[in-house]
Amino acid sequence: RIMPVRWSRYNPSYLEPEVKKESYQKPLEELTEEERQQRELKAVRPIKAAPATLSSSVFSDPMISKFTNMMMKSGNKVLARSLMSQTLEAIKRKQLEKYHRAPENEKETIECNPYVIFHQALKNCQPIIGLSNITKGGKTYQVPVPLTDNRKRFLAMKWLITECRDHKHRRTMMPEKLSQELLLAFNNEGPVIKRKHVLHKMAEANRAYAHFRWW
């Protein structure tokens, strides 16, 4: 039985684990004073257990792991990760086929890297301003409110996943649906971008209530 350690309360003297290979390969001369103190502290103090999602591989990406966690259902990370890798492969295949069929002058404009496409699509889907319910004098108003970066990323990923799960044909596979959505979002088309624009329009329409916000 695996006992959960990470979410238990650690003594404040425990330090976070350091995963990056490069930080251990620096010779002593290049370190500044603070870094040398950090090193000595690490030699003495106990260190927290590293979470299973943290990896020292060069190929790991925090956004991708966040997305896989959001796609995961009932703790089935194996399935979520395989779906994610199949999605990336599907995107790569589609783009490569387009690339090989395109004439010479268009070849440079076609982006084949699935990671670049993923990040750009997420950026295109992030809303700039959000709405929140504020109750004043018995009535609830939808007030336009600025969003933090984390909230923006979360909303973009959530919209992508719900779009794929709900509005597509039942028999299509998730990697296919996701790759289609990501490619559309990359080109600023598709239903997720539309949802973002609808939100922006609502916020613009409710501009009058903006002064209800007190933060």
Added chain:
Amino acid sequence: AKHTEQHEGRLYNIPLEEVKAVFPHGLPQRFQQQIQTFNEARVMVRKPALELLAYLRGSNFTHPAVRYVIYGERGTGKTMTLCHVVHYCSRQGWLVLHVPDAHLWVKNCKELLQSSYNKDRLDQPLQASVWLKNFKTSNERFLQEIKTQKKYMWGKRESTEEGRPLGEVVEQGLARVRSASDAVGVVLREVKQQSHRGSFRLLVAVDGVNALWGRTTLRKEDKSPVSPEELTLVHNLRKMVRNNWSGGAIVTTLSQTGSLFKPSSAYTPQELLGKEGFDALDPFVPIPVPNYSPREFESCYGYYLERKWLQHEKAHTEDGKAELQFLSGSNPRQLDRLAGPL
């Protein structure tokens, strides 16, 4: 490529028309996707394949057919070596009997008919007709040249006379799906008898040969399990694999992935064939297929880079390469799966 290579680790190109003609049904799924994405079929030349080709070139065709069994761990390229050999032989002009996966004949069959030819046996019309169609596309010219030597009756009214080309038998099997497995049996028997004379060489290439001697997942209508001898297709194939004919070679592959009721760590001929199979195949030449050597790994990595399959920025660095080698353990299948999302 003219196949006189002593270059190990290089990749050679097969023109796409030949691929469609020679391999209507033989290539693994991932490889077919790869052909579609890159618009070319590139097969790596490896030591086991070179060994096999050397043996085939030097073999004496008046002796009984020699049996070669390709074995190895999961995902090391056994099916690809078989396809390499099949392509070589078809280039040389041999008649190729390629069975893509014998496990498909032994599980997941929707229709089982009682055979009209022999009361005990069971027919499989679907699989037989699919195989006949693919056989037709791969060996067009032989179907005109080979003539039948006996009269065959299909049911009460149709019969094939002596001296008719084999193409007619194949047409008959495709048209009358009920007697398709009998048509397959006829084709195999004719081809075996006529390879003695030496007008053509015969290559029997069977992938997943351990299916012929294991158990099946099929059941008869009274829910009793079917053993492989009761299937006409399997029976005929076993007769082909026995080496009582001359003028060709038999190349087979063991496969654990499709095998039924065998543990996943089994890869040697002894374990996978079982006692029956091992005795039946007994004097054979075993050909082990190992994982990629460092040179082969580098050539594969270079090919992916050149074809822009590895798109991740870090994949181009030394660290990335070392990591790929470590994670895949130089296993071709793992490397392929890892390089997919990267």
